[in-house]
Amino acid sequence: MTTYIIRRILLVPLLLFGVTILIFGMLQFLQPAERAALYIRDIPKNPEALESVIRNYGLDQPLYVQYWNWLVGRKNLTTGEISGGILRGDFGYSRVGSEPVIDMIKNRFPATLELALWAFLPIIGVGVWLGVESATHHNKFIDQFARVFSIIGYSFPVFVFGLLALMLFYGKLQWFPPGRFSNWVLAEINTGTFTQYTKIMTLDALLNWRLDIFWDAIRHLILPVITLSYVSWASFLRVTRSSMLESLHQDYMVTAKAKGLPERDAVRRHALPNALIPVVTLAGFTVVMLLGGVVITETIFNFPGIGSAAAEAAAQLDVVTVLGFALFNGFILIFANLVSDILYAVVDPRVRLSSL
Amino acid sequence: MNGNKKTLLEVKNLETSFSTWEGMVHAVNGVSFKLSEGETLGIVGESGCGKSVTVLSLLRLIQSPPGKIVNGTAFFNGKDLMKMTEKELNEVRGSQISLIFQDPMTFFNPVLTIGEQVMEPLKLHLGVSEADAQARAIEILNMVGISNPEERLKDYPYQFSGGMRQRAMIAMALICSPQILIADEPTTALDVTVQAQIVDLVKKLRDELGMSIIWITHDLGIVAGLVDRVAVMYAGYIVETADVMELYKNPRHPYTIGLLGSLPRLDETERRKLASIDGIPPVLFRSASTCPFAPRCPYRIDRCFNENPMLRNVGDGHEIACWVDVVNHKEQV
Numbered sequence: 001m002t003t004y005i006i007r008r009i010l011l012v013p014l015l016l017f018g019v020t021i022l023i024f025g026m027l028q029f030l031q032p033a034e035r036a037a038l039y040i041r042d043i044p045k046n047p048e049a050l051e052s053v054i055r056n057y058g059l060d061q062p063l064y065v066q067y068w069n070w071l072v073g074r075k076n077l078t079t080g081e082i083s084g085g086i087l088r089g090d091f092g093y094s095r096v097g098s099e100p101v102i103d104m105i106k107n108r109f110p111a112t113l114e115l116a117l118w119a120f121l122p123i124i125g126v127g128v129w130l131g132v133e134s135a136t137h138h139n140k141f142i143d144q145f146a147r148v149f150s151i152i153g154y155s156f157p158v159f160v161f162g163l164l165a166l167m168l169f170y171g172k173l174q175w176f177p178p179g180r181f182s183n184w185v186l187a188e189i190n191t192g193t194f195t196q197y198t199k200i201m202t203l204d205a206l207l208n209w210r211l212d213i214f215w216d217a218i219r220h221l222i223l224p225v226i227t228l229s230y231v232s233w234a235s236f237l238r239v240t241r242s243s244m245l246e247s248l249h250q251d252y253m254v255t256a257k258a259k260g261l262p263e264r265d266a267v268r269r270h271a272l273p274n275a276l277i278p279v280v281t282l283a284g285f286t287v288v289m290l291l292g293g294v295v296i297t298e299t300i301f302n303f304p305g306i307g308s309a310a311a312e313a314a315a316q317l318d319v320v321t322v323l324g325f326a327l328f329n330g331f332i333l334i335f336a337n338l339v340s341d342i343l344y345a346v347v348d349p350r351v352r353l354s355s356l
Numbered sequence: 357m358n359g360n361k362k363t364l365l366e367v368k369n370l371e372t373s374f375s376t377w378e379g380m381v382h383a384v385n386g387v388s389f390k391l392s393e394g395e396t397l398g399i400v401g402e403s404g405c406g407k408s409v410t411v412l413s414l415l416r417l418i419q420s421p422p423g424k425i426v427n428g429t430a431f432f433n434g435k436d437l438m439k440m441t442e443k444e445l446n447e448v449r450g451s452q453i454s455l456i457f458q459d460p461m462t463f464f465n466p467v468l469t470i471g472e473q474v475m476e477p478l479k480l481h482l483g484v485s486e487a488d489a490q491a492r493a494i495e496i497l498n499m500v501g502i503s504n505p506e507e508r509l510k511d512y513p514y515q516f517s518g519g520m521r522q523r524a525m526i527a528m529a530l531i532c533s534p535q536i537l538i539a540d541e542p543t544t545a546l547d548v549t550v551q552a553q554i555v556d557l558v559k560k561l562r563d564e565l566g567m568s569i570i571w572i573t574h575d576l577g578i579v580a581g582l583v584d585r586v587a588v589m590y591a592g593y594i595v596e597t598a599d600v601m602e603l604y605k606n607p608r609h610p611y612t613i614g615l616l617g618s619l620p621r622l623d624e625t626e627r628r629k630l631a632s633i634d635g636i637p638p639v640l641f642r643s644a645s646t647c648p649f650a651p652r653c654p655y656r657i658d659r660c661f662n663e664n665p666m667l668r669n670v671g672d673g674h675e676i677a678c679w680v681d682v683v684n685h686k687e688q689v
Contacts, residue, residue, distance in 0.1 A: 249419075251462040257417055259450035259477045259528075262442070269476075273467045349467055349512045 001345060001352050008341050012334060019330035020086070023323050024067050030319060032059035038095060038320065057084075091324035096313045101324035104309060109328075110199035111180055112298070112305030114217075116290035118202070119225045123232045124283055128276075130233065131240025135248060135275075136267055146237055153234030162227045162300040169223060176223045178302040182216050224301045228294060232286060236279065243278045247271040277348050284340025291336065292329045361392040364535060364568050365414075370428035372406075372413045375421065383409040385592040386427070388667075391536065396562065396569040398583035398600070400576055400615070404637055406592035407572045411538045415449050432536075451481040454529035458541040460521035464513035471509030474528045481532050496527045499564075500557060519550035523557065530561065537562075538570045543578060555582055576619055580604065585673075588612050591638050591648035594667060598674040608683065609676045610653045647679070655680045 027035070036053035037043055043050060054060055058069050073085025084090045091101035099107075134146040169176045181201060188194040197207050202221070205214035247253070248271050256266040293307025302308070306325060313321035345352040372384040384406045391397050399407045412418045413425050414437060430437040432453065437445065454477075457463040465473060474497065475489040484492070490509065497505035500523040513521060522542055529537055539558065543551040559582055562569060573579055579586065580600065587597040588611065596609035607613045617631035635652035647653070650660035659679050667675045 251457065251459065252465040254412075254417055255455075255457065255463045255473075256465070257449065258415060258455040260446040260448070260480055261450075261476070262446055270465050270468070274465070277467075347467065349469075350514055 004345050004352055005342055008338055012338060015334045016331065019327065019334065020071060021067075023327045023330065024070060026326075027070075027319070027323060028063070035059060035319070038318070039093070086327065091327065092320040094313065094318060094321040094324070096316050096318045096321055097309070101321050104321065105306060105324070105328055107199075108304060108306045108309045111303060112291060112293050112307060114200045114202060115221065115224055115228070115294070115298075115303060115305060116287070117200075118221050119228045119232075119290055120287065122225060122229045123286060124236060124279075126229065127233045127236025128240045128279060130237045131279075132244055132267075132272065132275075134237065134241045135244035138245060138248075143241075146241070150234040150237045153230055153237075156231065158227060158231055158296045159300060161230060162223070162297060165223050165227055166300065176219050178220070178223070178300075180217070180220050180304055181213070182220075185213055185216055188213070220301075220303075224294075224297050224303055227297050227300070228290070236282060236286075239278055239282050240275060244271060244275040247275040250274070273347060277344070280340055280343050280347055284336055284343075287340075288333050288336045291332045293325070361394060363390050364393050364395075365391040365430065365432050367414065367430045368428060370410060370413055370430065371426040372409050372418060372423060373426055374418075374423050383423075383592050384413060387589070387592070387594055389587055389594065389597065391568050391570060393535075394562075394566055394568055395585065396571060396583045398579035398586040399570060399572045399589055400574065400579065400586055401589035402574055402637060405589045407589050408540050409592075410589070411455070411540055411570060411572060414538070415453060415455065416445060417449075417455075447481065450477040450529075450534075451532045452534050453536045453538065454532070454534040455538045455540060456522070456525045456529045456542045459545045460518065460525045460542075461513065461545075463525065464521060466513055468512075469509065470511050470513060470516065470524050473513075474509070474524060474531060477528065478531050492531060493527070496531050497524065499561065500524070500527045500530075502527070518546050519553060522546060522550075522554055526554075526557065526561070530565065530567075533565060534567055536568045536570065538572075540572050541574070542571075543573070543575075551578065558582065576604075576615060588615070593648060593677060595649065595678070596674075596676045597667070599672075602672070602674055606674075606683075608670055608674065608681075609678050610655050610680070610682055611649050613682065614652075647677075655682050 032054050033050060036050050036057070036059060039053060040046060040049045058066060058074060061069070069084065071085060072087050073082045073090065075082050082088070084092075089102050091105070093099075094101045094104050097104040130146050130149075134143045137143050166178060170178060185194065189196060194204070194208055194210065194213060196204050198204055201217035202214055205211070205217055248267070250271075252270055253266060256270040257263070261269065293305050293310060295307040295311045297303070298305045298308035299311055306328070310322060310325040313325070367390070368388045370384055370387045371382070374381045374383060387406075387410050389397065399410065401407050409418060409423075413423075413428075414430050416425065416437070418425070425438060428438060432448065435444075437448065440448070464470070471490070471493060474493045475486075478484055478489045478492055479486075493509060494505045497508065502508055502520060502523055508516075513524075516524060522545075525542070537558075542558075543554050546554060555578060558569065558571075561567075569583075571579055571583055583600050585597065586600050586603045587594045588603075588609065589595065590611050596603070596607070596612045598606075598608075603612065604616065607616055611633070614631065614633040618633070620630060633652055634654075638648050638651070645664060646662065647656075647660040647664050650656045653660065655678075657680060663679070665677045665679050667677045669675050
């Protein structure tokens, strides 16, 4: 187990290097002039500004020099000052956010993280539970119901579902507003009567012991969580159901029953651990999806996470910001994969002990 | 072996069928047999003759649906297994009657350790503590010939060889000291030398623990030195039953004769062609009103196509289901 984990961890730097190469490669689709032009207003009037940006940032240098500059920063030959370099936390300057990309990520990520934290458990818990119930009551009412439910979930586009939910629960009922918090909460943040320790609203509210703000944050979270959950339940239900059905028909279930285990215990102790193996993979993907920012959901509910930020940047052709987010996404993907690989080994001893 | 011993299990008229898209498959058609204390019964027959379904039906372990036990009783220690509640039956399964299966790879759960699986019946039925269960598991694994059991308890099934897995499976079945061990073709998936080891192991354990055994096989050679009585099954019927020596020396049913004729023998002096039984096993879509073996039988008479023979005694516990006295080649009543 330890060897397995160490091997996986040793792979991480290699993967990170791969991601940087990929992102840097994408940057090269743009000509130096195009990249420089992002930061200059009114180019026809300042043709020399373009030249100076290209020269100052070394955009005319060979690729490996540019990659190095991009990765670890660039030394200004006259002042000796080092600037830039993603390893130093400089992901470039975001025109859309009028702030460094890294600050933008820092500001926006807590919202995405909060949404992910609240959505993850309902998605997996309810999805797996429905899948198990559906498989153990194969072809009974609950199974038919779950199948219809999952087909609807599969074929319901998020933007339709989200907009319908918004129309009903905000437009008609005024229960759950879009956004992340109400204006009076914003006022408290601005006047300093509410301290943002983590920028995760629900957690901060508890840390400040302000249950009114906690409730306000929850009201803003409910619709996006439900929207995310409904479309993800379908896939969890289907994966769990089919792997559970397969497990239930395995020979070891006969052994379990022949030992005298009641049906329910046989399912829980013998079928479920086997059936959960593919679910772990799916859970890994889901975490990546949630942490990488759920663009459509965040946009519909005006939720200020990194998904909606990336969408804004893309809409305004802010390449640097988009690639900055892509890089960040790549990091998340690698770490989420690491975690799901380790979990995979926890649930499946064959993986744990093989010489992979 | 010994007629004075107490009857442990008495099965009467067991009938099991499966509903399929093409119709009802009658897998077991009124099977009856007795098992005494300490006795070993061999159930022999070709693939698909209903031997596995018979024993799975005994513990009501067939998948339902599509399987259904249509009829029959099975008295074990005075109680009918067919009429027990699920809860009562669970107390019998794995504790008083245990099963071992054909393929020890697929019948073990791949994600649980051998130890967890071997100890499970003990914890379930006797509620012993983890430490006691472990001590007992080590003891029983030692008994079935697994070396270094303390360490191997932590292993997973795929880390065991086929023979080791079958040994572990036997340990798992015997950990609660059952009165009956049902072995459903436990040697089929193993190679020949390992087969012999497993048979010897079961013999040794039987002598030490004194349980009764029902041993299912399609291999008449394997059971010869192990069982006391043999029941030969064909198309869901028991067609002949006798003490093992009597059956080998003096087979009376045409099917048994055919089976024995197809076995190579070491003590044969002249070369001969191994006999085979013509035709294929019947499809079991309807319970037969004719003798199911008649189409393949070299001794058949008209009556075989009109009436299905019941088991009848032909002397000294030897029973056959056949209209013809094959030895004298004439019809009997």
